[in-house]
Amino acid sequence: MVRNLVVIGGNSHPQLTQSICGVLGIPPAEVLLSKFAVGETRVEVQESVREKDVYIIQSGGGKVNDHLLELLITISACKTASARRVTAVLPLFPYSRQSDIPYDKAGAPLVKAAVGGKPTNGYTFESTPPTPGPGKPEGLGLMNGMENLQKGLAKAQIEDSTGSPVKRRGNGLPRNDTTDSLKSLSNGADDAANSTSSKISAFQPRPGYKQWVAQAGTLVADLLTCAGADHIITMDLHDPQYQGYFDIPVDNLYGRPLLKSYIQRNIPNYKQSVIVSPDAGGAKRATAIADQMGIEFALIHKERRPTKITDRQNATMMLVGDVRDRIAILIDDLADTSNTITRAAKLLKKEGASQVYALVTHGILSGDAIERINASALDKVVVTNSVDQVDHLRRCPKLEVLEIGHVFGEAIRRVHHGESISVLFQYD
Numbered sequence: 001m002v003r004n005l006v007v008i009g010g011n012s013h014p015q016l017t018q019s020i021c022g023v024l025g026i027p028p029a030e031v032l033l034s035k036f037a038v039g040e041t042r043v044e045v046q047e048s049v050r051e052k053d054v055y056i057i058q059s060g061g062g063k064v065n066d067h068l069l070e071l072l073i074t075i076s077a078c079k080t081a082s083a084r085r086v087t088a089v090l091p092l093f094p095y096s097r098q099s100d101i102p103y104d105k106a107g108a109p110l111v112k113a114a115v116g117g118k119p120t121n122g123y124t125f126e127s128t129p130p131t132p133g134p135g136k137p138e139g140l141g142l143m144n145g146m147e148n149l150q151k152g153l154a155k156a157q158i159e160d161s162t163g164s165p166v167k168r169r170g171n172g173l174p175r176n177d178t179t180d181s182l183k184s185l186s187n188g189a190d191d192a193a194n195s196t197s198s199k200i201s202a203f204q205p206r207p208g209y210k211q212w213v214a215q216a217g218t219l220v221a222d223l224l225t226c227a228g229a230d231h232i233i234t235m236d237l238h239d240p241q242y243q244g245y246f247d248i249p250v251d252n253l254y255g256r257p258l259l260k261s262y263i264q265r266n267i268p269n270y271k272q273s274v275i276v277s278p279d280a281g282g283a284k285r286a287t288a289i290a291d292q293m294g295i296e297f298a299l300i301h302k303e304r305r306p307t308k309i310t311d312r313q314n315a316t317m318m319l320v321g322d323v324r325d326r327i328a329i330l331i332d333d334l335a336d337t338s339n340t341i342t343r344a345a346k347l348l349k350k351e352g353a354s355q356v357y358a359l360v361t362h363g364i365l366s367g368d369a370i371e372r373i374n375a376s377a378l379d380k381v382v383v384t385n386s387v388d389q390v391d392h393l394r395r396c397p398k399l400e401v402l403e404i405g406h407v408f409g410e411a412i413r414r415v416h417h418g419e420s421i422s423v424l425f426q427y428d
């Protein structure tokens with residue numbers, strides 16, 4: 001029994017909250033998590049958290065945006081209710097791979113295929129209208145509307161010369177033109193909000209227009225801190241450097257000990273198997289396990305970078321290493337659409353692997369990922385329950401789930417008592 005410790009479970013993963021509370025020997029706190037008819041989230045903490053050490057369990061996956069907002073509101077509610085310390089426990093951290101968008105070697109976004117070696121989108125690194133400077137005309141600097149701006153200015157000058165009063169903004173534009181421009185910008189934003197990912201492929205940048213990729217990862221880190229989080233506990237961040245986005249402590253636990261122990265217990269003659277990283281991005285993760293266990297390592301290399309965001313699945317894959325007549329064990333941090341692991345499995349079987357296992361920390365398995373796995377060359381998919389797996393388990397006979405409640409329960413117990421949690425980072 002631990003004193004002054006409160007665990008609050010969000011709506012994302014009640015089973016994990018129960019399992020963590022079981023380890024700590026306390027019941028989860030009473031909270032009312034509901035929604036107004038319009039869809040706004042409502043949180044009511046129904047017991048005192050004054051001077052308590054509060055841990056809020058909320059994972060990514062599922063209705064990720066709803067869960068994130070619910071977490072932010074719950075953190076804020078606890079701070080307002082005078083909690084001594086609030087720790088956000090996010091077994092799968094949402095938005096931590098947001099800035100990943102294909103770029104060419106020169107750093108320009110790859111949004112349209114090149115024809116005859118020349119990019120057809122006319123991309124340049126110059127923004128249009130140009131950055132205002134000495135001797136250059138000033139523009140809005142927001143969109144590629146120089147022509148309209150010039151027309152607007154010319155029209156305004158004609159009106160000026162007739163003597164009628166024209167009110168101006170600081171940029172020299174008549175007020176109405178500016179308002180219209182802003183209106184059209186905001187309409188564009190509404191449209192963007194309604195668009196689906198399939199529309200991304202239809203997007204063609206205007207020549208000269210500089211694309212900006214939203215830094216959603218930074219924003220989410222700031223939101224958690226602003227809401228009042230004092231500490232973050234998570235597992236297998238897609239990019240461990242994401243911890244640097246925070247100015248509060250972040251404990252990034254490893255799922256590797258669980259995966260390693262699964263291999264030792266369940267894969268026959270595992271020393272003869274081959275650990276495979278399905279892409280270069282995960283090579284470090286996979287080699288860490290291969291080196292620890294003294295198993296051979298192979299890498300799947302995507303022969304070319306995809307030319308569009310939606311082209312990921314079309315990139316040609318190439319195996320570097322030998323898997324013939326051996327069990328191949330794919331290691332990755334997450335499976336979302338499961339395109340990566342199913343395509344890798346197909347290649348590994350083609351290269352002669354006798355069986356293919358995929359061991360993945362976060363089994364998000366969105367959309368038709370389960371159907372894709374069921375129809376794939378994968379023999380077994382092993383994930384942790386960092387994301388709720390109840391529905392996935394029902395639908396996927398190849399799926400096996402490793403419990404992580406005890407890892408998070410122990411991390412919370414140690415943090416609460418001010419003990420080191422580095423023991424949880426060790427592989428052996």
Ligand SMILES: O=P(O)(O)OC[C@H]1O[C@H](OP(=O)(O)OP(=O)(O)O)[C@H](O)[C@@H]1O
Nearest residue numbers: 100281282333334335336337338339340
């Ligand atoms: O199930 P899927 O939808 O295929 O997504 C899973 C893949 O996405 C992530 O990598 P990412 O493609 O972001 O590349 P990176 O590892 O190079 O960052 C992750 O590490 C997996 O490899």
